Amino acid sequence: MTAHPLLGVDTVPETEPYLRTVGEVFRSFGDQDSGCVAHGIQLPDGQRWFVKEAVTGRGQRSLDRAWDFHRVVRHPAIVPQLHRIAVGGRRTAVVMPWHEGEILYDRTARARFRALPLPRVHHALDRILDAHLAVEAAGQVAVDLYDGAFLYDFDGHEIHLIDLDEYRPGPFVLAEDRLPGSTRFMAPEEWRRGAEIGIRTTVHALGRTIRLLLDAGPGEDAFRGTAAQLAVVGRATRSDPAERYGGVRELVVAWRAVS
Secondary structure (H helix, E strand, O other), X not given: OOOOOOOOXXXXXXXXXXXXXXXXXXXXXXXXXXXXXXXXXXXXXXXXXXXXXXXXXXXXXXXXXXXXXXXXXXXXXXXXXXXXXXXXXXXXXXXXXXXXXXEOOOHHHHHHHHOOOHHHHHHHHHHHHHHHHHHHHOOEEOOOOOHHHEEEXXXXXXXXXXXXXXXXXXXXXOOOOXXXXXXXXXXXXXXXOOOEEOHHHHHHHHHHHHHHHOEOOOOOOOEOOOHHHHHHHHHHXXXXXXXXXXXXXXXXXXXXXXX
16 A cells, blocks of 8 residues: 555655645745744645644744644644654654634634624634643643634634644743743733743633634724623633633633523
């Protein structure tokens, strides 16, 4: 049986030239400060895949961390890293399924998502929360969770989580001045060297996710939820981690009780 051209190869001299020998590269994504480049490739059998390659040391560390994360966390909403390829003896590339959709970091896509009927938005939020139950169960914590990680298919009305490359085992003590991430989603402790980063930090990120995806406007002045839902968000995003919900499951129970 012929080996799969992506899942059955362990090493290649260069990524993009190899991909062009086995299929059609229909989309490429340059390095956007991540230290990685990526390509969408369609094989002759019609299947589409996403191949992400580290091109810097920082990108390699990120891919290594993500590889470890995907070995312990599996969920239908989280796009998995299925296979790793050594590139030129220096870096690696990872192979993932391709999913259609638009990144909600894009203002147009985010505005379109926020205008969806509320049941659609709640379905997406429920999948995000459910995925983080799996994250919590695996002893991992969310780092750099923001709307750039949300890939929404407006035709199929499904959301997938991508690029969870900074997620890691927790709790841990922050040894830097700050963690990577969006200021719109980050908790206060993520800016403080020596702070403990744990599951209550994940709770804060999820609270901000609910707050921002349920807002109908460019600012935080058009919340589409109820007062009870806003109260859940308020507790999840308190400045003091000890005053938040004790974990993702506790947040999910509270959210579903009012939703």
